[in-house]
Protein backbone atom coordinates (compact mmCIF):
# COMPACT_ATOMS: atom_id res chain seq x y z
CA UNK A 164 0.00 0.00 0.00
CA UNK A 165 1.40 3.45 -0.85
CA UNK A 166 1.63 6.31 1.63
CA UNK A 167 -1.44 8.15 0.32
CA UNK A 168 -3.60 5.02 0.51
CA UNK A 169 -2.41 4.15 3.99
CA UNK A 170 -3.20 7.70 5.15
CA UNK A 171 -6.82 7.04 4.18
CA UNK A 172 -7.06 3.98 6.42
CA UNK A 173 -9.62 4.43 9.18
CA UNK A 174 -8.96 2.89 12.57
CA UNK A 175 -11.67 1.80 14.93
CA UNK A 176 -11.14 1.38 18.64
CA UNK A 177 -11.90 -1.86 20.46
CA UNK A 178 -12.17 -1.95 24.23
CA UNK A 179 -12.11 -5.53 25.52
CA UNK A 180 -13.80 -6.43 28.79
CA UNK A 181 -13.40 -9.97 30.11
CA UNK A 182 -14.27 -11.62 33.40
CA UNK A 183 -16.45 -14.25 35.06
CA UNK A 184 -20.27 -14.23 35.33
CA UNK A 185 -21.65 -11.53 37.61
CA UNK A 186 -18.46 -9.44 37.67
CA UNK A 187 -20.49 -6.58 36.20
CA UNK A 188 -19.24 -6.85 32.62
CA UNK A 189 -22.59 -6.37 30.88
CA UNK A 190 -23.79 -3.44 32.98
CA UNK A 191 -20.42 -1.73 32.80
CA UNK A 192 -19.82 -2.45 29.10
CA UNK A 193 -23.28 -1.08 28.19
CA UNK A 194 -22.81 2.08 30.28
CA UNK A 195 -19.29 2.59 28.93
CA UNK A 196 -20.46 2.14 25.33
CA UNK A 197 -23.25 4.66 25.90
CA UNK A 198 -20.86 7.15 27.49
CA UNK A 199 -18.35 6.86 24.65
CA UNK A 200 -20.88 6.52 21.83
CA UNK A 201 -19.42 3.10 20.96
CA UNK A 202 -21.29 -0.07 19.94
CA UNK A 203 -21.84 -2.60 22.73
CA UNK A 204 -21.09 -6.22 21.82
CA UNK A 205 -22.12 -9.01 24.21
CA UNK A 206 -20.35 -12.14 22.92
CA UNK A 207 -21.98 -14.36 25.57
CA UNK A 208 -25.28 -13.66 23.79
CA UNK A 209 -23.83 -15.31 20.67
CA UNK A 210 -22.94 -18.50 22.58
CA UNK A 211 -26.39 -18.41 24.15
CA UNK A 212 -28.18 -17.95 20.82
CA UNK A 213 -26.30 -20.87 19.22
CA UNK A 214 -27.11 -23.10 22.20
CA UNK A 215 -30.79 -22.16 21.95
CA UNK A 216 -30.86 -22.91 18.24
CA UNK A 217 -29.23 -26.34 18.71
CA UNK A 218 -31.82 -27.13 21.42
CA UNK A 219 -34.74 -25.90 19.28
CA UNK A 220 -33.58 -27.98 16.31
CA UNK A 221 -33.36 -31.05 18.54
CA UNK A 222 -29.73 -31.64 17.52
CA UNK A 223 -27.34 -33.62 19.68
CA UNK A 224 -25.25 -30.99 21.52
CA UNK A 225 -22.34 -33.45 21.50
CA UNK A 226 -22.37 -33.63 17.70
CA UNK A 227 -19.70 -31.03 16.95
CA UNK A 228 -19.88 -31.40 13.19
CA UNK A 229 -23.66 -30.97 13.07
CA UNK A 230 -23.45 -27.91 15.36
CA UNK A 231 -20.77 -26.36 13.10
CA UNK A 232 -22.93 -26.93 10.03
CA UNK A 233 -25.88 -25.36 11.82
CA UNK A 234 -23.79 -22.30 12.75
CA UNK A 235 -22.89 -21.82 9.07
CA UNK A 236 -26.56 -21.32 8.24
CA UNK A 237 -27.46 -19.26 11.28
CA UNK A 238 -27.81 -15.49 11.42
CA UNK A 239 -27.19 -13.81 14.76
CA UNK A 240 -27.55 -10.07 15.15
CA UNK A 241 -26.97 -7.92 18.22
CA UNK A 242 -28.90 -4.66 18.12
CA UNK A 243 -28.49 -2.06 20.80
CA UNK A 244 -31.33 0.42 20.64
CA UNK A 245 -32.35 2.96 23.32
CA UNK A 246 -29.96 1.42 25.87
CA UNK A 247 -31.44 -2.04 25.32
CA UNK A 248 -29.75 -5.01 23.65
CA UNK A 249 -31.94 -7.06 21.32
CA UNK A 250 -30.65 -10.43 20.13
CA UNK A 251 -32.04 -11.68 16.84
CA UNK A 252 -31.62 -15.33 15.93
CA UNK A 253 -32.55 -15.83 12.27
CA UNK A 254 -34.54 -12.57 12.54
CA UNK A 255 -36.48 -13.76 15.64
CA UNK A 256 -36.12 -11.84 18.91
CA UNK A 257 -34.65 -14.29 21.49
CA UNK A 258 -33.36 -11.67 23.95
CA UNK A 259 -35.22 -13.12 26.95
CA UNK A 260 -35.19 -16.80 25.96
CA UNK A 261 -31.39 -17.05 25.73
CA UNK A 262 -31.11 -16.12 29.45
CA UNK A 263 -33.19 -19.11 30.60
CA UNK A 264 -31.64 -21.61 33.00
CA UNK A 265 -32.07 -24.45 30.50
CA UNK A 266 -29.91 -22.57 27.95
CA UNK A 267 -27.35 -21.53 30.61
CA UNK A 268 -27.01 -25.16 31.74
CA UNK A 269 -26.14 -26.35 28.24
CA UNK A 270 -23.84 -23.59 26.96
CA UNK A 271 -20.70 -25.49 27.92
CA UNK A 272 -21.45 -28.07 25.20
CA UNK A 273 -20.96 -25.25 22.71
CA UNK A 274 -18.36 -23.08 24.46
CA UNK A 275 -15.92 -25.93 25.26
CA UNK A 276 -15.43 -27.13 21.68
CA UNK A 277 -12.52 -25.72 19.65
CA UNK A 278 -14.16 -26.19 16.23
CA UNK A 279 -17.33 -24.41 17.38
CA UNK A 280 -15.41 -21.55 19.01
CA UNK A 281 -13.38 -20.98 15.87
CA UNK A 282 -16.60 -20.90 13.79
CA UNK A 283 -17.91 -18.19 16.13
CA UNK A 284 -14.84 -15.96 15.89
CA UNK A 285 -16.12 -14.48 12.62
CA UNK A 286 -19.57 -13.75 14.11
CA UNK A 287 -17.93 -11.89 16.99
CA UNK A 288 -15.55 -9.92 14.78
CA UNK A 289 -18.41 -9.05 12.40
CA UNK A 290 -20.42 -7.59 15.27
CA UNK A 291 -17.58 -5.15 15.97
CA UNK A 292 -16.46 -4.48 12.42
CA UNK A 293 -16.38 -0.94 11.05
CA UNK A 294 -17.31 0.65 14.38
CA UNK A 295 -15.75 1.68 17.66
CA UNK A 296 -16.86 -1.02 20.09
CA UNK A 297 -16.88 -2.18 23.69
CA UNK A 298 -16.73 -5.97 23.46
CA UNK A 299 -17.34 -8.17 26.48
CA UNK A 300 -16.85 -11.89 27.02
CA UNK A 301 -14.36 -14.44 28.30
CA UNK A 302 -11.64 -14.49 25.62
CA UNK A 303 -11.89 -11.06 24.01
CA UNK A 304 -8.44 -9.85 25.08
CA UNK A 305 -6.80 -13.23 24.53
CA UNK A 306 -8.36 -14.59 21.31
CA UNK A 307 -10.99 -12.42 19.61
CA UNK A 308 -9.26 -9.03 19.78
CA UNK A 309 -5.72 -9.61 21.09
CA UNK A 310 -4.76 -6.23 19.58
CA UNK A 311 -7.58 -4.30 21.31
CA UNK A 312 -6.48 -0.78 22.28
CA UNK A 313 -7.43 -1.34 25.91
CA UNK A 314 -8.23 -4.49 27.85
CA UNK A 315 -9.94 -4.80 31.20
CA UNK A 316 -10.50 -7.81 33.42
CA UNK A 317 -13.36 -7.43 35.90
CA UNK A 318 -13.77 -9.70 38.90
CA UNK A 319 -15.66 -9.67 42.21
CA UNK A 320 -16.31 -11.83 45.25
CA UNK A 321 -18.35 -14.88 44.18
CA UNK A 322 -21.17 -14.23 46.71
CA UNK A 323 -21.59 -10.68 45.45
CA UNK A 324 -21.61 -11.95 41.86
CA UNK A 325 -24.35 -14.46 42.70
CA UNK A 326 -26.47 -11.74 44.37
CA UNK A 327 -26.12 -9.52 41.29
CA UNK A 328 -27.17 -12.35 38.97
CA UNK A 329 -30.11 -13.13 41.25
CA UNK A 330 -31.35 -9.53 41.13
CA UNK A 331 -31.05 -9.53 37.33
CA UNK A 332 -32.91 -12.83 36.88
CA UNK A 333 -35.62 -12.52 39.54
CA UNK A 334 -37.65 -10.10 37.40
CA UNK A 335 -37.99 -12.60 34.53
CA UNK A 336 -37.80 -15.89 36.41
CA UNK A 337 -39.90 -16.27 39.60
CA UNK A 338 -38.21 -19.65 40.21
CA UNK A 339 -34.75 -18.05 40.55
CA UNK A 340 -33.01 -19.04 43.80
CA UNK A 341 -29.86 -17.45 45.19
CA UNK A 342 -28.22 -20.73 46.25
CA UNK A 343 -28.80 -22.37 42.90
CA UNK A 344 -27.36 -19.32 41.13
CA UNK A 345 -24.29 -19.36 43.41
CA UNK A 346 -23.66 -23.03 42.59
CA UNK A 347 -24.21 -22.33 38.89
CA UNK A 348 -21.70 -19.46 38.93
CA UNK A 349 -19.09 -21.63 40.71
CA UNK A 350 -19.63 -24.42 38.18
CA UNK A 351 -19.33 -21.99 35.26
CA UNK A 352 -16.22 -20.31 36.76
CA UNK A 353 -14.58 -23.71 36.96
CA UNK A 354 -15.62 -24.74 33.45
CA UNK A 355 -14.73 -21.40 31.82
CA UNK A 356 -11.31 -21.12 33.46
CA UNK A 357 -10.19 -24.75 33.10
CA UNK A 358 -11.44 -25.59 29.61
CA UNK A 359 -8.66 -26.42 27.15
CA UNK A 360 -9.68 -23.94 24.48
CA UNK A 361 -9.70 -20.19 25.11
CA UNK A 362 -10.01 -20.43 28.90
CA UNK A 363 -11.11 -17.41 30.90
CA UNK A 364 -7.92 -15.69 32.06
CA UNK A 365 -6.51 -12.26 32.60
CA UNK A 366 -4.11 -11.46 29.80
CA UNK A 367 -0.90 -9.70 30.85
CA UNK A 368 -1.77 -6.33 29.31
CA UNK A 369 -5.29 -6.21 30.79
CA UNK A 370 -6.08 -3.86 33.67
CA UNK A 371 -7.75 -5.66 36.60
CA UNK A 372 -10.68 -4.06 38.39
CA UNK A 373 -12.21 -5.63 41.50
CA UNK A 374 -15.86 -4.57 41.33
CA UNK A 375 -16.95 -6.13 44.67
CA UNK A 376 -17.49 -2.79 46.40
CA UNK A 377 -17.99 -0.56 43.38
CA UNK A 378 -21.17 0.72 41.77
CA UNK A 379 -21.29 0.28 37.98
CA UNK A 380 -20.76 4.02 37.40
CA UNK A 381 -17.60 3.88 39.55
CA UNK A 382 -16.26 1.05 37.42
CA UNK A 383 -17.04 3.04 34.26
CA UNK A 384 -15.26 6.07 35.77
CA UNK A 385 -12.24 3.92 36.57
CA UNK A 386 -12.15 2.53 33.02
CA UNK A 387 -12.47 6.04 31.53
CA UNK A 388 -9.58 7.25 33.70
CA UNK A 389 -7.48 4.45 32.26
CA UNK A 390 -8.54 5.46 28.76
CA UNK A 391 -7.57 9.05 29.50
CA UNK A 392 -11.19 10.03 28.84
CA UNK A 393 -13.53 11.77 31.26
Ligand code: DC
Pocket residue numbers: 184206207208210211270274299300301302303351355
Ligand atom coordinates in the same frame (compact mmCIF):
# COMPACT_ATOMS: atom_id res chain seq x y z
O1 DC B 1 -21.54 -13.70 29.53
P1 DC B 1 -22.57 -14.84 29.67
O2 DC B 1 -22.77 -15.30 31.07
O3 DC B 1 -23.86 -14.52 28.99
O4 DC B 1 -21.91 -16.06 28.85
C1 DC B 1 -22.53 -17.31 28.81
C2 DC B 1 -21.49 -18.40 28.60
O5 DC B 1 -20.92 -18.26 27.28
C3 DC B 1 -20.30 -18.39 29.55
O6 DC B 1 -20.51 -19.22 30.68
C4 DC B 1 -19.17 -18.92 28.73
C5 DC B 1 -19.56 -18.64 27.31
N1 DC B 1 -18.76 -17.58 26.70
C6 DC B 1 -17.54 -17.92 26.20
O7 DC B 1 -17.13 -19.07 26.33
N2 DC B 1 -16.79 -16.99 25.55
C7 DC B 1 -17.22 -15.72 25.42
N3 DC B 1 -16.47 -14.82 24.76
C8 DC B 1 -18.48 -15.34 25.93
C9 DC B 1 -19.22 -16.31 26.60
